[in-house]
Amino acid sequence: MSNEDYEKIFHEIKNNITFISSSLQLVEKTHPEIREFPYWNDSIQELSSLKHMLIELSSARLCDDLSVEKTSLMTFLPTLIDSFLALFHTADFHCEISLTSPLPEIYIDHARFKRALFNLVKNSYEAMNGIGTIRLIGKLADTYIQLELIDSGGGISPEYLPKLFSPFETTKKEGTGLGLLISKQIIEAHGGYLTVDSHPGDGCTFSIYLPCQTPLSDHSNSLQN
Numbered sequence: 001m002s003n004e005d006y007e008k009i010f011h012e013i014k015n016n017i018t019f020i021s022s023s024l025q026l027v028e029k030t031h032p033e034i035r036e037f038p039y040w041n042d043s044i045q046e047l048s049s050l051k052h053m054l055i056e057l058s059s060a061r062l063c064d065d066l067s068v069e070k071t072s073l074m075t076f077l078p079t080l081i082d083s084f085l086a087l088f089h090t091a092d093f094h095c096e097i098s099l100t101s102p103l104p105e106i107y108i109d110h111a112r113f114k115r116a117l118f119n120l121v122k123n124s125y126e127a128m129n130g131i132g133t134i135r136l137i138g139k140l141a142d143t144y145i146q147l148e149l150i151d152s153g154g155g156i157s158p159e160y161l162p163k164l165f166s167p168f169e170t171t172k173k174e175g176t177g178l179g180l181l182i183s184k185q186i187i188e189a190h191g192g193y194l195t196v197d198s199h200p201g202d203g204c205t206f207s208i209y210l211p212c213q214t215p216l217s218d219h220s221n222s223l224q225n
Contacts, residue, residue, distance in 0.1 A: 092130060106212060154200070
């Protein structure tokens with residue numbers, strides 16, 4: 001099936017989930033006592049998780065149609081990180097940015113790259129329980145720009161590392177296991193790649209490699225279907 005077909009399917013399923021959710025909200029409004037019924041709150045939470053999972057799946061399938069523009073990471077990244085930190089609504093989580101000057105301008109899809117980086121920052125935020133400082137280091141690595149995101153969240157156990165980018169594999173209670181996969185696919189769609197270096201008990205370093213040259217139109221063909 002084409003991306004357009006998948007998008008139609010996701011859209012229809014999301015519409016049905018939204019309809020069910022609206023109906024249940026109406027039931028709750030009409031009969032507030034239902035909140036005390038066994039399994040009611042669990043059912044509402046599961047429905048919300050299902051909708052979130054669907055959105056994540058849609059992002060994973062549709063991340064190969066890039067709309068790139070020439071970008072200076074020297075100015076783009078600080079603004080992007082500031083917007084991320086504002087979303088977490090905490091004064092205890094920070095990011096130190098260190099960019100080797102000068103970094104060349106590169107071609108990226110702003111919306112998709114923002115999603116990829118946000119998933120990684122959010123992963124660090126959750127691993128650190130919302131407290132501490134992550135470091136974002138940008139530098140040249142041969143023909144790539146390397147962005148290292150370093151946290152102190154305790155690292156990832158060695159037995160879980162091989163499954164880190166597998167869908168629906170997660171150690172988080174309410175996670176979908178899709179965030180890191182989506183980041184990986186978006187970065188690969190740009191002609192780059194994503195690696196992880198874990199130090200159990202200490203933290204993780206996720207490294208994004210983006211090519212300095214313009215991404216070719218056929219980079220998206222390397223994505224797994």
